[in-house]
Amino acid sequence: MNPIPDDTESRYDHIFRNALIYDGSDSGPFPGEVAVRGDRIAAVAIQGTIPVGAAREEHDLKGKALAPGFIDSHTHDDRIVLDSPGMLPKISQGVTTVIAGNCGISLAPVTFEGNPPPPMNLLGGREAYAFPTFADYARAIDEATPGVNVAALIGHSALRLATMSNIEARASEAEISAMLDRVDEAMDNGAAGFSTGLFYPTNAGADAGEVARIATRFAERGGVYATHMRDETAHVLDSIAESVSTAEQARIQLIISHHKCAGVENWGRTRETLPVIKAAADRLPIAIDAYPYDAGSTNLRLDLVTDVFRIMITWSEPHPEVAGRDLSDIAAEWGVDLHEAARRLDPAGAIYFLMNEEDVQRVLSFPLTMIGSDGLPHDKHPHPRLWGTFPRVIGHYARELGLFPIEIAIHKMTGLTASVFNLEDRGRIAEGFFADLVVFDPSTIVDRATYEDPQLFSAGIEKVFVNGRMSWVAGATTVHRNGRLVGRRSA
Numbered sequence: 001m002n003p004i005p006d007d008t009e010s011r012y013d014h015i016f017r018n019a020l021i022y023d024g025s026d027s028g029p030f031p032g033e034v035a036v037r038g039d040r041i042a043a044v045a046i047q048g049t050i051p052v053g054a055a056r057e058e059h060d061l062k063g064k065a066l067a068p069g070f071i072d073s074h075t076h077d078d079r080i081v082l083d084s085p086g087m088l089p090k091i092s093q094g095v096t097t098v099i100a101g102n103c104g105i106s107l108a109p110v111t112f113e114g115n116p117p118p119p120m121n122l123l124g125g126r127e128a129y130a131f132p133t134f135a136d137y138a139r140a141i142d143e144a145t146p147g148v149n150v151a152a153l154i155g156h157s158a159l160r161l162a163t164m165s166n167i168e169a170r171a172s173e174a175e176i177s178a179m180l181d182r183v184d185e186a187m188d189n190g191a192a193g194f195s196t197g198l199f200y201p202t203n204a205g206a207d208a209g210e211v212a213r214i215a216t217r218f219a220e221r222g223g224v225y226a227t228h229m230r231d232e233t234a235h236v237l238d239s240i241a242e243s244v245s246t247a248e249q250a251r252i253q254l255i256i257s258h259h260k261c262a263g264v265e266n267w268g269r270t271r272e273t274l275p276v277i278k279a280a281a282d283r284l285p286i287a288i289d290a291y292p293y294d295a296g297s298t299n300l301r302l303d304l305v306t307d308v309f310r311i312m313i314t315w316s317e318p319h320p321e322v323a324g325r326d327l328s329d330i331a332a333e334w335g336v337d338l339h340e341a342a343r344r345l346d347p348a349g350a351i352y353f354l355m356n357e358e359d360v361q362r363v364l365s366f367p368l369t370m371i372g373s374d375g376l377p378h379d380k381h382p383h384p385r386l387w388g389t390f391p392r393v394i395g396h397y398a399r400e401l402g403l404f405p406i407e408i409a410i411h412k413m414t415g416l417t418a419s420v421f422n423l424e425d426r427g428r429i430a431e432g433f434f435a436d437l438v439v440f441d442p443s444t445i446v447d448r449a450t451y452e453d454p455q456l457f458s459a460g461i462e463k464v465f466v467n468g469r470m471s472w473v474a475g476a477t478t479v480h481r482n483g484r485l486v487g488r489r490s491a
């Protein structure tokens with residue numbers, strides 16, 4: 001071993017010793033040490049090979065796990081990264097990068113004169129939409145310096161609302177052309193790709209042809225395509241066929257968002273959907289994202305109100321006091337039926353217990369599935385996925401239930417995700433990669449957030465590093481912010 005030269009240039013900033021390294025691939029962990037210089041991983045070595053005193057800071061992990069920082073593949077964090085840039089709900093789970101702009105909903109490039117329509121109101125009111133161009137949004141991220149990195153998709157609903165006169169119709173040629181100008185501007189300034197929310201009224205008017213036109217332009221600029229499909233219930237197979245055909249036409253990486261078979265009559269049908277997706281994956285690049293819970297959450301919608309499954313209110317503009325209570329209890333107290341109660345609560349958000357646990361497990365285990373929280377950070381009483389998703393996959397599904405080994409859980413939230421979204425030099429522990437890192441205890445890591453008490457730290461996450469800097473330690477309520485906009489930047 002050569003002595004360390006005495007110039008500060010060659011010293012490391014951090015060395016992690018006695019680490020159990022999960023490198024983000026799907027292979028098992030190995031003991032070793034990792035050195036960080038600046039914002040990059042400078043060395044990955046077997047135990048005892050990096051000399052003592054070679055770093056400003058040494059971290060003896062005593063056999064604890066070191067993994068790439070987790071990448072939340074499905075978020076609605078567009079605004080929270082600016083408003084509460086510490087990103088405590090995410091960084092406390094070991095998340096170091098979030099993919100924003102999902103389900104057709106993005107903060108840029110659109111502004112509103114009145115209130116944004118659902119589902120755009122999931123991100124906030126008119127004041128939140130202050131970014132007529134993606135460059136404006138990118139600048140705001142730079143100025144905020146969030147606690148985590150941000151990769152941003154552009155939502156089709158945002159593009160449509162910015163350019164169309166009748167949002168329920170298919171876009172005209174002139175409107176498509178106006179959308180394509182915005183696509184170019186966004187991709188020039190670092191957007192990561194495209195999302196649709198064809199399930200939602202602001203996007204449902206777009207037929208497959210319109211979507212393919214927009215997706216093709218994103219593909220030409222190196223973007224990906226994520227879709228909250230038109231239907232996740234009875235017609236889920238038709239929606240998968242539509243998504244695959246759009247992606248094939250556009251020659252683009254497809255991501256099927258929060259894959260589920262919703263509604264009691266569709267429970268078990270992931271036995272049909274997953275083989276179809278797997279077969280299509282022979283022809284084009286496809287991934288899925290999923291969260292580890294059997295309840296979903298979005299706006300409170302009259303067409304989703306039912307007495308077949310439980311519905312919990314997450315926020316309500318006219319009745320903020322009922323957040324966290326079940327719709328059925330509220331209706332009983334008011335002496336009205338469920339639909340009348342929902343009408344009185346509107347605008348509001350809800351958690352719908354509409355999935356089957358066996359489907360959830362089948363989707364999580366599927367090799368093309370990435371982990372994404374789909375958390376809604378502005379809800380008063382949010383779905384626990386916002387604070388618990390990543391430790392829950394590792395602690396509950398991998399360690400406790402044995403659904404897959406811990407290295408597979410890690411791969412689904414690091415290496416796989418980075419490759420699907422083209423996040424350059426992220427998602428792996430390897431020399432030259434960005435030093436987004438998480439230290440955790442594999443024997444104790446687990447989520448603590450519940451439906452009743454949803455805003456709790458998880459257990460077992462010890463330290464989180466973003467771009468080479470220590471950003472969060474267990475229990476802290478402050479975050480040292482070192483995140484940046486990541487994704488494709490054109491030359």
Ligand SMILES: [Zn+2]
Pocket residue numbers: 102103197228257258
């Ligand atoms: Zn969605």
